[in-house]
Amino acid sequence: MSKHRQDNATFLERLIFNNRPVVILLCALVTVFLSYHALQIRPSTSFEKMIPLSHPFIQNMIKHQNDLANLGNTVRISVEAKDGDIFNKEYMETLRQIHDEAFYINGVDRSGLKSLWSPSVRWTEVTEEGFDGGEVIPQTYDGSEESLNELRSNVLKSGQIGRLVANNFKSAIVDVPLQESYPDPDDQSKLVKLDYQKFSHELEEKIRAKYQAQNPNVEIHIVGFAKKVGDLIDGLMAVVAFFGIAFVITLVMLYWFTWCIRSTISVLVTTLIAVIWQLGLVRLVGFGIDPYSMLVPFLIFAIGISHGVQKINGIALQSGEADNALTAARRTFRQLFLPGMIAILADAIGFIALLIIDIGVIHELAIGASIGVAVIVFTNLILLPVAISYLGISKKAIERSKRDAVREHPFWRFLANVAHPTVAPIVVVVALAGGVGAFFYQKAHLQVGDLDQGAPELRPDSRYNLDNDFIVSNYSTSSDVLVVMVKTAPEGCSTHMAMAPIDELTWKMENTPGVQSAVSLVTVSKQVIKGSNEGSLKWETLARNQDVLNSSIARAEGMYNSDCSLAPVMVFLNDHKAETLKRAVKAVQEFAEENNRDGLEFILASGNAGIEAATNEVISASELTMLGLVYAWVAVMCLITFRSIPATICIVLPLVLTSVLGNALMAFLGIGMKVATLPVIALGVGIGVDYGIYIYSRLESFLRAGLPLQEAYYETLKSTGKAVLFTGLCLAIGVATWIFSAIKFQADMGLMLTFMFLVNMIGAMLLLPALARFLINTEKLAGKAGGSLLAH
Known part of the structure; x- marks a missing residue:
């Protein structure tokens, strides 16, 4: 450029274009370094990252997670008998093998694993001599016709119909609670985080594929958070094909726009470099790829192409008057760098504003995308003009640009x-x-939250949602559970002062639209008291005698913690639609306002429905704040610029x-x-x-x-x-x-x-x-x- 042009150039322009070989060398070295790290990136997600950890519901759940066995991250395996019912030798043997197989899968909380084969699953009946009971599958079971008849009788007396056994007796469930972290099998002193994709694959290979092949009369259905996330991560792998399709379409459109193969390749290569840098930097800060952040490379690619097109268009216009490609590139850089920077800053704030949503996966998406738009400054605003200053634009494209500039x-x-x-x-x-x-x-x-049954993240005809439909249709206890935690003083949960309000809450929730049923230690207590009085329905009520109450909850295993200071009320919902959750949460909160007092407190919430309700509240509270921040920042940037x-x-x-x-x-x-x-x-x-x-x-x-x-x-x-x-x-x-x-x-x-x-x-x-x-x-x-x- 002439000395006059050099004098008009900004310091940044002179720094870049007077040192073009250095710029290209630095970008090449960074690309090689970050390409290595980008190749190391792996799918990664966790239960905690998918939930709003600072919400009161979630904090209550975490605080009492050791008191709420099997109410958190759980997978349910339903084993269906295609012909006949579950009371045959082959089916029961398959169920036992599946129970044992699940026991040895890494990440399973083995102490809480439950099925008909668990010793803790028992039956109880009232006889003339009092209560009688035992394991549903006794030690004497041998698969004979007599044993199967005894098993049928025990199941009927166990209270597990609709829970572990389907209402039509054609399937049974293995309940598999999970640990978010578990001891490394190779080094017990280390903890390993649960790998959802690997766990999902083990369920498919070791449970579904193996036992359906082994017993053609069996069909297996699997639901639960871990299975859903595993299916989502598997679905992500197909997204790579979509990226390829988008790349080819963009290539064709770019050439149609520029009529210059050099320009087309320059824009595509610099934009791909931006995607590589973004993935490499995300790996360096310790993040992986999850179902949400998988979309970020698409956005970075699209944003990079959009800014690249503006640069190529500007250079083509300038090339008609400039003496050479370098002059055209410098003039375009001078003209478009600032509006490009302002636009990229506006892009970035759209991502950064997402940080106010208190959910880990959204935080990672926001940080990863912010990193991505930041690297576009170097790749598409700096590297691209420098590359074009060497490669230039074809004469055909320049002539076309000149004609476009003068014609009508x-x-x-x-x-x-x-x-x-x-x-x-x-x-x-x-x-x-x-x-x-x-x-x-x-x-x-417009509603906040999910509006469909099953897993709305997956298609209605996906394997997971078909499995979920099967379980919802065949069992009385829904997979959507809202858990209300009732806190009392130690040894206080069995007192009449605590159990009477729990009974009232159970009745209130069962009469709330959208609620299927509600279960608590009071449910068990009433059944035991009725059974102790010859099964008379008149006695299905709470006693005021403390000794009777203490005795009545002895069989309510899992319905209160070790010191009887916390008792969950499990509310089974018809679905997890936004309106259902909102109605159920409101009913509990109204009851808590009226009944909370010293020594007795009703708090929300655990269970998957409690987590979804907390997530909905966070989204509802964040929406306007987030949009306000985005608009305020965009307005400020425009004011500063213009x-x-x-x-x-x-x-x-x-x-x-x-x-x-x-x-x-x-x-x-x-x-x-x-x-x-x-x-x-x-x-x-x-x-x-x-x-x-x-x-x-x-x-x-x-x-x-x-x-x-x-x-x-x-x-x-x-x-x-x-x-x-x-x-x-x-x-x-x-x-x-x-x-x-x-x-x-x-x-x-x-x-x-x-x-x-x-x-x-x-x-x-x-x-x-x-x-x-x-x-x-x-x-x-x-x-x-x-x-x-x-x-x-």
Whole structure:
């Protein structure tokens, strides 16, 4: 460049372009280093990372987890007899082998493993001489017809029908509680974290595949948090194929946009480098890949392509006037580095705002994605222009760019009419009407939490959800359990003062819509007292005699802790839909307000339904705060950049409209606001602002040159409209492939992000110039020599 051009260059520009070989060498070394670490990254998740640890419900659960055996992370294996019922020798032998096989799988809490073959599963009956009882499967069992008849009789007397045994006697359950950490089999002094994918595979190989092959009359169904997460991680592996599809489509579209193979390859390679850096840095900070953070590389790829397109478009425009590729690259760097940085900072805040959601997987997603957009500064804003300064752009692409710069564009001319004094009010009114309608629709219909039965993260026809449907249909105890913890003084849970309110709570919950049944130590106590009085229903009540109460709960194993200071009330729900959870939690809280006193306290919550209720409350509380932070930061960045409140309003209002429309779409499609979908809204705002920043920065430059608004917008579209349109399509394509994922929440996220990226683009191209007609004083702007940072 000439000395004059060098003098006009910023310090950063001179530092980069005067040391281009050093820049490329440093980037190459970093890429090799981080590629090694990226290859080491592995799927990783845990029970704690999926739940809001600081929520009072979860803190209560953790505080009392040792008192709540088998109410946390549990897998249920249902063994179905295809023909006949469970009372045959072959079936019972298969059930025993499955029980024993599960016992030796690493991560199983062996002390809590329960099935008909467990010595702790017993039957009780009232006789003329008092209570009689024993193990459901006695020591004398030998598989003979006589033993099977005795087994049938014991099961009927055990109280396990609908729990461990199906209501139709065609299946039985092995209840498998898990440990989040367990002693390393090779070194007992070390603890190993439960590997959900490995555990899920062991269930498939050692239980389902092995015993279904061994006994064709048996079909096995497995549900539980660990199995669900294992299936999710398996589904992630298929996502790699979607990345490949997105890459090929982007390659074709990039070449169609640039008509230059060098430019196309440069953008793709620098963007892939950004993805490699992101994965390598995530590995270095100690994170792995989980079902949520697996989506981050797609986002980084899409964002990197969008910024790369802007750079290539700028260099192509500059190449028509510049003497060489270096000059064109430097001019483009000077012109677009700052708006690119502002756009990337806006992207980053969309991710950083997710940190206020107190859930580990969302924290990791936010940190990983923030790292990803940070590396785009180096790869797409710095490395790409440096690479193009060497490679240049093909003459064909430059000639095409020159022709586009001087010829009339009917489509852009037509689109520029949105800034016309007559058309602009119509655009604004239509947008306002759509926004108001969508706002009231989403306010009436959008719910927080899951809206479907089973595991909403997976497709309805997935193996897991089919297994869940089987268990829900054949057993009386739902897999959705809300546990209320009743705290008393030591040895106080068996007193009438404590048991009477527990009885009232049990009755209240059983009469709450959405509740299937409720069980507590009072349930057992009443049965025992009735049995002690010749089984008369008149005696199925609580005694006031303490000795009778003490005796009556002796058989309530697992229904109170070791010092009788905590007794759980297990509330079995019909499902874990948002409305069901909200109703059940409200009923418990109302009861607690009326009955809590010194020495007696009803606290929430444990069980999978308690965890989901806590998660829903965190999401509900975080939504507005998170969006407020994102919008505030985007507005501040626009104010700093353009030094204009009207300009900031023009850029931000289309984003607000998109957020409202996005929520309305979620409500229309029956997608709840939950862990998987809440980040979409923040990401849609943070990433969507890119369009407005790029469009307004060009529009402002033409307005300062003295052009009227409509003509200035036409020139803006000629110079950057194609790049903005292409950016929107690239962002949408980058995430649209998720829609075909086997993991339903990924499909939901893909659909929502595709919608938001496209609508943000349309809003920036249609609503922004229409708002500018009312808010921007073009005459005043034309009289200024400067005013925004982008003008310098």
